[in-house]
Amino acid sequence: MSRFRVICGVVGALTVPVAAHAQPVATLPAPPAIPFVPSPVGGWTVTVGIGGEAAPSYPGADSQRFSPVPIISVRRAGTPRQFKGMRDNISFAVFDNGAGFRAGPAGKYRRARKASDYSELTGLKDVDYAIEIGGFAEYYAIDWLRLRAEVRRGFNGHEGIVADFAADAIVPLSERLTFAFGPRYTVTDSKFAATYFGVTPVEALASGLAAYNAGGGSSAVGAGAQLRYQLDPQWEVRGWVEYDRLLGSAADSPIVTMRGNPNQLTAGVGVAYSFDIAIR
Template sequence: MKNFDEAALRLTVNARWTTASLAALGAIMATAQSASAQTAFTLPAPPFELPMLPSPSGNWTVMVGIGGDYTPDFVGSKNSKFRPIPIFTIRRAGSVDQFRGPRDSASIALLDVGNFRAGPAFKYVSSRKSDKYAELTGLGDVKAAYELGGFVEYYPVDWLRLRSELRQGVGGHTGTVADVSADVIVPLIQRLTISAGPRFTWKSTKATAPYFGVDAAQALASGLPTYDAKGGAHSVGFGSQISYRINPQWEVHAYVEYEKLLGDAADSPLVKLRGSSNQTTVGIGASYSFDFRIR
């Protein structure tokens, strides 16, 4: 009962924090809404252009926002916590309204032609502190990781988005991560859209071992058996999102994502003895879009 009360209190406090954050975002962006139909600002042309890529000159649309989700304490945990999530994407202005899934990394669509988009992608992976959770006692800390890479996105039809990301970790892990997803996008009524589809993640050994491996020293300190975690198929899952476009600039959304750990991640003693291979995340968010121009 005590643990339940503490969890309920933590969820209530964090929910209030999210409400305040979204309200603050609204206050900041509302000042620009009066000029929403115009280009917000103009940047000078870049000093050089990259070969094989279209010129960045022209109008661009930026989507920024904030959300929050109730997600596992760490990957493989059976308990959950609340955390804030930033939203950031850039696309060519005038292209088809961009659908954004809750698992998407921050990205810039440098190549935006018809139903195809591609460009750089970035994801921040927070640090894992062993002193914060009893399940991690003796396993040591894992530093924050920065995953840098790119994405490709294709709409074979206007109601189906296919997306793939490939990222390389720096910091807490130095491995490779690949995410693949598909989303069926269905307008329910004007401005209200629901989407859903499958997800799959692959991770290399260097992206898996820091979080799921147990070396001899960690086994002695934690009481868990030693475990040499290898890479491979990391998880499979399914996600759904409902979004409402208040106006051309503002959009709010809510989502749920389920992930089933696979392979060495699921077989890790941290997951089998102290955690769960079933990972569920529930979240909400709000985003604001505005235009800028590069000469």
């Protein structure tokens, strides 16, 4: 059975309509006030869900790996549903000026690269999982155009810096169906590039690849698209595809040119459920 049919089967099993909640499903105590940050007291709509996607097995890989993907977003109850791109990493807006600009912390989990799992990586060192922590800022230049940037610093598996930039045109195709698409661009520093695209002299002897000193700079450019269908006030289904073309030092790495692929494609589907909570 193909990955697509498996994903569709999971979505079909999970997307059983349920009755709308008239009242918040939970009431939480208010956290301490933070200067210059809007009070969290009041009603909130939380969206949580799960998706599955086929993505490159590791940066620069010619193979793909299927993995689960979380869907999480929070907004003030009664406010319009915000666009959430599947390229967006986990984030929370602690600043919102109410005029289209939001900013706050952001984070990403990057899975490990184990050489023993892939014959083309034989002789290269393992790269442990990484936690990337940083922040995001997004701005709606006009109602249907969102600009977003994330800058994150890695811990554990790598200690580099990654900056992702995206623009999304958001087009309502019907009352329930929304389509979004736009360009993508990624910049990394030399520490990140060396971790995932560099080949040390010792690794060169063990792997048969040429030694390579990867540097920072433009890492990838591409585009992404997403369809979101609202089944009812609580349930929604999403499908997405993201394409990246590796650039510069990443594209020139022998890990990519000899045994990988500069064209990186990700595709997936997911289901999410929204509910209200109150903070008093």
